[in-house]
Amino acid sequence: MTTTVPVLVTGGAGYIGSHAVLALLDAGWPVAVIDDLSTGFRRAVPQHVPFYEGNIDDEALLKRIFAEQGTRAVLHFAGSIVVPESVSDPLKYYLNNVVRSRALMAAAVECGVAHFVFSSTATVYGEAGIRPLSELDPVQPVNPYGASKAMTERMLADVSAAHPMNHAVLRYFNVAGADPQARTGQATAGATHLIKVAVEAVTGKRDGVSVYGTDYPTPDGTGLRDYIHVADLAAAHVDALAALIAAPTRSLTLNVGYGRGFSVLDVLDAVDQLTNRPLKRTLAPRRPGDVASLVSDNSRILSTLPWRPRYDELATIVNHALAWERRLADIEAAESQAHG
Known part of the structure; x- marks a missing residue:
């Protein structure tokens, strides 16, 4: 039986954070959320979950949350995530992802938070060629x-070495899909994730999909990515947190992916097959900062945690994304009607 502790989820009204909140709740953890709602949505957080609107560099607010909730662990998702925008x-990006994370860590240390799970990215590996990336590869x-x-x-x-707090760094590959029960999903306007863009095109929100870069050194010239279902990713956070609690002097750095890549064209072909309606594709130049391939070697997470993928078929990921996109259209229509 896993020992549960009160958890604060930063960015818990966003795409990945809201799935992590559901995964924690489903597993019986006490959860609270902080989000500034710059890209997240209040409706993504269940009504019964304590919700604080604010920023993670608001030291007074953080200390109040930690005191009110008895917080013992942080799952940190708040941040900016668009590669071309970062360029x-x-x-x-240095303000949102570094300076504000430092403020969060400082408050966590001062208030005795014992465990910290960080939402990192495979992008830390850089341009590493066409091969699976392991945690031993250079950053x-x-x-x-x-x-x-x-x-x-x-x-x-450095913080974990100096203070009684252990941590897990989870390096995500390409997150996609939506909650299998369509309770939440990606709702950010102007999202850049390929599968999200494709299902928006299916439902008429966009007139097609741009393919950025067709001259990469990959089998079909388009970027290769390891697409991981967001519900599997959320489950990895719960398992990582349980591992930190079970071994409080151990910290972890883990890739979270499936260990296989699909090209941009593979994904668009899968969407076409599922909908029986070919998407309009526009070939465009590479985007600044993009790399040819990001595919995980996931052997370490499989040997370290009980985590096992449940939704690793590309068709399943696309189906769940599409189901959410259709539900989101209904939600947005109802909200628009309510606001007159």
Whole structure:
């Protein structure tokens, strides 16, 4: 039986954070959420979950939350995540992902938070060629987004060495899909995730899909990515937190992926097959900061945690994303009607 402790989820009204909240609740953990709602949605957090609107660098607010909730663990998702935007606006990324994470860690240390799970990214590996990436590969980010996450990883390692707090760094590959029960999903306007863009095109929100880069050194010239279902990713956070509690002097760095890649064209072909309606595709130049391939070697997480993928078929990921997109259209229509 897993020992549960009160958990604060930062960015818990966002795409991945809201799934982590559901995964924790489903497993019986006490949960609270902080989110500034800059990209998240209040409706994504169940009404009975204590919710604090604010920023993670608001030290007074954090201390109040930790006291009111008896917080013993943090799952940290709050941050900025768009690679091309990080290239054009690096200071935004160093503020949101590094400076504000430092403030969160400082408050956590002062209030005796014992466990910290950090939402990192495979982007920290940089341009590593066409091969699966392991946690032993060098951290050599090629864009400010990856660099900001790498800096926060380093900060966490130093903080854990100096204070009684252990941590898990989870390096995500390409997150996709939605809650299998369609309780939550990605709702951010102008999202850049490929499967989200594709299902928006299916439902008429977009007129097609742009394929950025067709000259990569990959089998079909388009970028290869390890697409992981967001519900599997959320489950990995719960298992990682349980592992931290079970071994309070041990910290973890783990890839979270399936260990296989699909190209952009593979994904679009899968969407076409499921909907029986070919999407309009526009070929476009590479985007700044993108790499040819990001595929995980996931052997370490499989040997360290009880975590096992449940939704690793590409068709399943696309189906859940599509079901959520259709539900979201109904939600947004109802909200629009309510606001007159």
